[in-house]
Amino acid sequence: MIACFIALLCAAEPHPAWPGFRGTGNSLATVENLPVTWDDATALAWSTPLPGYGQSSPVVWGDAVFVTAASGESKENLHVACYDLKSGKQRWKHDLPATQKVAVSDYVTRSAPTPFVDAERVYAFFESGELVALDHTGKEVWQRHLTTEFGEFKGNHGVGSSLAASHDSLLVLVDHDGPSYLLAVDKATGRDRWKAEREERVSWSSPIIAAESPSQAILSSNGVVDGYDLATGKRLWRFAGIKGNTVASATITDQAIIIGSSEGGQQLALPRKLSGDVAESSLLWRADDVTSSFASPLVYRDLVFSVNKAGVANCSDAKSGKSLWTQRLPGSCWASPIGAAGRVYFFGKDGVTTVVAAEAKYQRLAENRLTIEGRVYGVAAVSGAFVLRTGEQLICVGQP
Numbered sequence: 001m002i003a004c005f006i007a008l009l010c011a012a013e014p015h016p017a018w019p020g021f022r023g024t025g026n027s028l029a030t031v032e033n034l035p036v037t038w039d040d041a042t043a044l045a046w047s048t049p050l051p052g053y054g055q056s057s058p059v060v061w062g063d064a065v066f067v068t069a070a071s072g073e074s075k076e077n078l079h080v081a082c083y084d085l086k087s088g089k090q091r092w093k094h095d096l097p098a099t100q101k102v103a104v105s106d107y108v109t110r111s112a113p114t115p116f117v118d119a120e121r122v123y124a125f126f127e128s129g130e131l132v133a134l135d136h137t138g139k140e141v142w143q144r145h146l147t148t149e150f151g152e153f154k155g156n157h158g159v160g161s162s163l164a165a166s167h168d169s170l171l172v173l174v175d176h177d178g179p180s181y182l183l184a185v186d187k188a189t190g191r192d193r194w195k196a197e198r199e200e201r202v203s204w205s206s207p208i209i210a211a212e213s214p215s216q217a218i219l220s221s222n223g224v225v226d227g228y229d230l231a232t233g234k235r236l237w238r239f240a241g242i243k244g245n246t247v248a249s250a251t252i253t254d255q256a257i258i259i260g261s262s263e264g265g266q267q268l269a270l271p272r273k274l275s276g277d278v279a280e281s282s283l284l285w286r287a288d289d290v291t292s293s294f295a296s297p298l299v300y301r302d303l304v305f306s307v308n309k310a311g312v313a314n315c316s317d318a319k320s321g322k323s324l325w326t327q328r329l330p331g332s333c334w335a336s337p338i339g340a341a342g343r344v345y346f347f348g349k350d351g352v353t354t355v356v357a358a359e360a361k362y363q364r365l366a367e368n369r370l371t372i373e374g375r376v377y378g379v380a381a382v383s384g385a386f387v388l389r390t391g392e393q394l395i396c397v398g399q400p
Contacts, residue, residue, distance in 0.1 A: 017060035018380035018387075021114040021162035022336055025208045026251060027298045029340035029381035035398035036343065036355055037366045044370075045385060045396040046088030051079045051095075053104075053391045054111035056162070057335070057378025060085065061117045064136065065380070065387055067394060068124050070111040074101035080115070080124045080134060085382065085400045092138035098128035100147045102158065109158030110391070112204070114378060116163040116170065121187065123170055127159040131172060133190060142190035146174065146183070154178040160204030160247075166215065166230060169193055175203040175221050182207065182217065182228060194233030205249045205296075210257075212272070220250040220259050227274060239278040242266055248292040253299050253318065256284055260292030260306060267291060267306065269321060285321030290314045294332070300339030301358045305346075307333045313346055315360065325362040329354050335379050338386075347388065349375040370395065 023029065035043050052071030059066050065083040081093040102108055115124040121133045121141055129147030134140055153159045154177040161173040165187065172183045180198040185191060203221040210216045215230040225239045248260030257270040269284040293309035303324070304316045311332040315324045331348040338345045339358055343365060346354045351372040357363040374391035385398030 017062070017382040019059055019061060019118060020116040020165065021057060021206050022249070022296060023338075023381065025164065027296065027336050027338050028300060029338055031340070031381060031383040033384045033399070034340050034343075034381060035385065038368045038370070038397040040369075040371050043397050043399075045086075045398060045400060047393055047395045048083060048088040048090065050392050050394060051081055051093055052077065052111065054389070055109060055160070055377045055391070056111055056389070057114040058380045058387045058389045058394060059115055059117045059122070060380050060382050060387065061119070061122075061136070064091065065394065066115055066117050066122045067389060068111050068113070068115055068126065069392075070098070070126065072104075074098075074103050075110060075128065076101050078111070078126050078128065078130055080122065080132065080138075082122075082136075082138060083394060085387075085396075088394065088396060094132075094134055094138045094140065096130055096132060096143070098126065099130060099145045100128040100152050102128070107157060109160045109204070112158065112160035114162035114206075116165045118165065118187070123163055123165070123187070125163050125172055127153060129153065131185070131190070133187070144185075144190055146172070150174075150181065151178060155202050157202075157204075162206040164207045164209050164217065166209055169230065171207045171209070171217055173205075173207050173219060173221070175201050177202055182219065182233070184230070184233060196228055196233040196235065203246045205245065205247060208250045208252055210252050210272070218250050218252065218257060220245045220248070222246045225250065225257070225259055225270065237274040237276055237278055239270060239274075239282075241280070242268070244291070247294055248296045251297045251299050256318065258297050258299055258304060258318070260297040262291050262293045262309065264289060264291060267297070269318075284319075287316060287321045287323065290316055290321075290323060294334040295336040298337045298339050298344065300344060301342075303358060303360065305337050305339070305344050305358075307337065307346060311348065313354075313356075315362070317360075324360045327356075327362050327364075330367065335376055338379060338381055340381060345379075345386075347376050347379050349377075351376060368397075370397070
């Protein structure tokens with residue numbers, strides 16, 4: 001399930017942990033000793049304030065946690081910060097000004113794109129157009145201003161797509177109320193490898209990389225699902241006519257591409273091998289009563305775990321799409337669920353995490369409550385612990 005080049009990259013490091021959005025793009029954790037139960041009094045390793053507000057997820061490499069944030073009345077100050085995984089102490093903070101300033105609002109994204117980290121650099125993208133690469137000490141390697149180069153981002157709710165990366169390329173998706181595009185840049189230099197023009201469309205989903213021949217970038221975005229050749233940017237295939245796929249990102253298995261949607265009858269599965277205009281008859285299945293709103297679907301142990309806007313979790317068979325169980329959680333989830341050690345973790349936005357068995361029959365293992373301010377936006381899984389990110393705080397539960 002994990003892209004080959006990312007698996008090899010991570011295997012070269014003793015504790016690569018969680019390099020990007022949803023880890024390696026599938027929300028599966030292979031680390032050991034993840035906690036099952038916690039609360040304010042137990043298993044809370046540390047918490048630390050952030051230099052601004054953000055909706056991105058933390059990413060981890062070795063013993064370093066990286067996170068982005070923005071501050072100021074118009075998000076004019078951008079921050080990339082690094083924290084020690086064991087203590088939560090800030091190691092460094094890199095600040096840069098925003099090119100495109102937008103007044104702070106609950107209805108506009110606030111430092112939403114999740115960064116990406118590898119053995120050499122951490123890469124951050126902001127909805128003001130800044131794209132920057134830093135080394136692990138916080139020194140700037142290169143920087144670009146995409147809104148200056150290609151035009152300001154337009155729309156009422158901002159840009160939220162997270163970065164994806166191969167061994168040498170960084171992918172940036174900009175889908176908005178203007179000329180949209182998928183951009184691939186060289187990780188070492190920041191220079192363009194290619195730029196694929198896209199139709200105007202508003203979406204906040206993120207690209208997923210599939211390692212096959214040829215390697216592809218797969219996008220599920222506001223009405224369509226596309227596959228692009230990772231080397232050239234050529235669009236290889238397209239499935240159109242889907243609705244509600246504006247936030248949840250695709251999930252890839254060995255056999256299928258699972259597409260989440262916030263509308264009934266629109267969550268579906270496509271086969272891995274596709275070309276040209278994909279017909280409805282090519283679908284593996286459609287799920288009539290299952291939806292995914294903010295969180296992307298998780299595929300684990302041949303099961304698909306989804307959660308809708310109201311906080312109703314569902315488990316379906318990954319091969320047929322048949323619903324196996326449905327259960328209301330204590331609240332809505334904005335972070336995507338994580339699968340690990342035979343368990344599925346649903347991180348509620350209000351700080352309540354429900355842990356269930358990754359089985360075809362519902363079994364709740366724990367319900368963990370943390371007192372937080374704001375919402376839980378993203379989570380990283382590391383050996384022995386989870387790092388949770390709220391708007392203005394990092395929280396570590398367990399023993400990293």
